[in-house]
Amino acid sequence: MLLLQNLGYNHPNKDVLFDGLNLSIGRHQKVALIGNNGAGKSTLLQLLAGELKPTTGLIQTEAAPYYVPQHFGQFDAWTVAQALHIDAKLAALHEILDGQATEANQATLDDDWTLEERSHDALRHWGLADVNLTQRLSDLSGGQKTKIFLAGLTLHQPALVLLDEPSNHLDTAGRQLLYHYIRTTASTLLVVSHDRQLLHLLDAVCELSKRGLTLYGGKYEFYAEQKQVESNALQQDVQSRTSALRKARETEREALERKHKLDARGRKHQAKAGLPTIVLNMMRNSAENSSSRLKGIHAEKVEALAKELSELRQELPDLDKMKFGFDDSGLHRGKILFDAHGLNYRYGPHPLWPEDLSFQIVSGERLALKGLNGSGKTTLLRLLLGELEPTRGTLLRAASKVMFIDQEYSLLQPQLSVYAQAQQFNTAGLQEHEVKIRLTRFLFTSAYWDKPCGTLSGGEKMRLLLCCLHLSHHAPDLIILDEPTNNLDLQNLEILAAALHDYRGTILLVSHDELFLQQLGVERAIHLSPAPST
Template sequence: MVVLQNVGYAHPNKDVLFSGIHLSVTKQQKVALIGNNGVGKSTLLRIMAGGLPPASGVVKLDSPPYYVPQLVGQFNHLTVAQALGIAEQLQALHDILAGHATEANLALLDDDWTLEERSADALAQWGLAGLDLTQPVEALSGGQKTKLFLAGMTLHQPDIILLDEPSNHLDAPARRRLYEFIQATTSTLLVVSHDRTLLHLLDSVYELSRRGITVYGGNYAFYQEQKQLASNALQEDVRGKEKALRKAREVERETAERQQKLDARGRKKQEKAGVPTIMLNTLRNNAEKSTSRLQGVHAEKIGAISQELHELRQELPATDKMKFGFDSSGLHQGKILVTATGINFRYAETPLWAQDLSFQITSGERLALKGPNGAGKTTLIKLLLGAAAPASGTIHRALGKVVYVDQEYSLLATELTVYEQAQRFNGTALPEHEIKIRLSRFLFPKDDWSKSCRGLSGGEKMRLMLCCLTISSQAPDLIILDEPTNNLDIQNIEILTAALTDYRGTLLVVSHDQVFLEQIKVQRTLELL
């Protein structure tokens, strides 16, 4: 069981990340912990894992948890055995087998005589067969590092498992293995993830926000239904408040016009009746005060409705606030953009692909580029872009404007501010206020315009990239995206999905996220083996 009571955390600069967090996870429960980037999901997981002390509150766990972190580069200085937490036991086993059966070694080993065999089996189950336990973690790829920590779950069989974005950097076979493990395990699970396929496998959804933890008593599908109902109700409230605001302004205008007519009619009667000038001035002042009071009443009412409407709009989902407005690609549908005939690439004298590749890409298509880690997806993209030449075969390109969005969003210049970056894409000389309006639509308020691009999160970089594409004078004919949903929260994945749905050009997407591929309506797959 996992229990958090009134838990809070503050950054070293004293900024409060969250406070008053209450959470309870029962034995064998499988929980998804979701929320927008920056609300503190990973921090909360680290507190539960014992890696961070809370600023306040109490954390109780029935047994020591096994923690799989999102960022595994911090373990590069360790060996595989050290990362698995078995280095001391392994050394004790070797010492005993070498004749040093001391009490200390026997206590360390704790009768786990099959430790090496179990470690090898666990690594093999996660696609790391033959991995040397003395090898440095630094020598492994990002996907292999994640698999290493996942193998620790199989090896240690912990009662409580904490997973932070476990499917990041995993290829399709490893993801399937992870899904199978989650379905089969009897351990208590608490998982931070944006992987919708994985989220559907968990029993409950706990949403972390600035207001604390909201518990949804069902799986992710149930959570989506509840959020949609709430969104529909909010949209109805917004429409109702917009209608009330229009009505209030109409009443204000009609009242002002009616008052002006009454005042004018009154003045004419008074002038005809020969009312003295002093009395006319007094009557005029009284009429002006009355008009001013009426205007004040209406202005107060309109101001109150406007404030309520502003607050409601602030609660709208991000995708409802944005207007993408992608221009259409200049290419006609069906034009052949790429023709590859028998191409291959070689490292030294070894061909990258067992079979040469032949394919075409036509304008308007939506393609997924798939394959296990190391299959050569990035190399094929370089061949398509002309950044590398095939060792054999031919490739003909008739590409117009191409945008390649890699995992680091390197199209963005890190030395520029958010506003300067947007201006760099301003090919039609849009005025300054229009650029700022578009930045605001993509959730970059005034305080963010002077932020350095270097310090932006993955989700912020993605939103800025989309904003820049809408500012650009012409939509790209081809957009290539390399693992675009890695490190994005669910909100930003929805934003990206909506943008790509609006786009009418050609898409080539490298992704293991099947839900994302279905939502952006991928029509064809290029599979590398």
């Protein structure tokens, strides 16, 4: 169904993204494509979809791929019909019904008389009953745009499907529909995703890395087990190289000490023997050259081992070092941070929630804010943050230090360099080299220090924010995170989970990622439902 042979792609500036990729996917196979941010997963899907041309290599498919991209802003001028790829047929159908049954219109329609009805059925299936085919995508939310493209799967039943982070903008109901499609479809699937609940539904995992494409012939559980085996082997390799480097340095020191002692003893004998000055100078030069050669031999070995060790450590980021680094919050556990009674908000004549909200948030707990798209989660967050005031009811706020981490990581300033941004949080007055050491711990090597924050990927922004908060040392009473797992690869998901795990304050999460909520120990949720439309 899908075959890649020696596939390579260079960026327009000639930088090589990947080269020599080989992969074969059979009919009806469902494969996950994973890899760290920047590895080229989305670019590879664009190549397979025919939106980009490969620099080298060959792509063969038995059917035209149906591609659902990760981002939809470039399609805002399109209508829903255009996004579903039915605009030409739909226009031909309407012209025929208006009496223009030309050969061209009949050829375009190709006897697809139920097209409009099936299109509405597909939209209805994906929860878009109120969306019509002439609407512009610019009028729709991110989740609705995703569902439009997914509705095309129901409508066209393509044999080969390419999905790029399809669950990113979906609420819980939308995700369940997507999971059902993946479980039941007979189509061949290649899916880029960090959604572990989705990954568990696929037959095999293919990882894109610097080593190329590696196909793991089992489900995600098998992949995770194999990666743990590889990680353990890498840990052992690092320990072995560390030991070898230490021994090489000791050997170098001992060899030079022995050489110096022998040289000193030889000089004493030479002085007693009364040899001519020219002979003594020749012997001294010979000894110095011999010491230099000996030092060079050991130095080369030490340098080679140090380089190998450095490269291995770059493949093994230490999650324990990538944490907030806060002191514990000064609030006692159980203190009421927010107390809401009969809370509601109006954007127009009608309240946002059908029933007024009453709840408490207390210090030390971890809870989720749940609800379908349009249920008012963002509004409630703005009420908690004091950006809005309720139009009905009361909301008492006792949390003085609240940190809000949104999907765009707007705590970071896009125009600042990575190093300058870190300095903004350097409340302890650490020296430059100490700040840079901490940046390196969070995988920001010297190549990143002068990069503007606005050029970083979502995962890189998350890691930089963790580093900045690590530098600040001031523990907030409450951390609010809005869809924190969106646009993060699996490695950065683990980094974020490890950082949040050790934070001892209060956490409020807006997330549809159930596995991530379980990982953080979330035990309670505030459920929102929107008021019925009138």
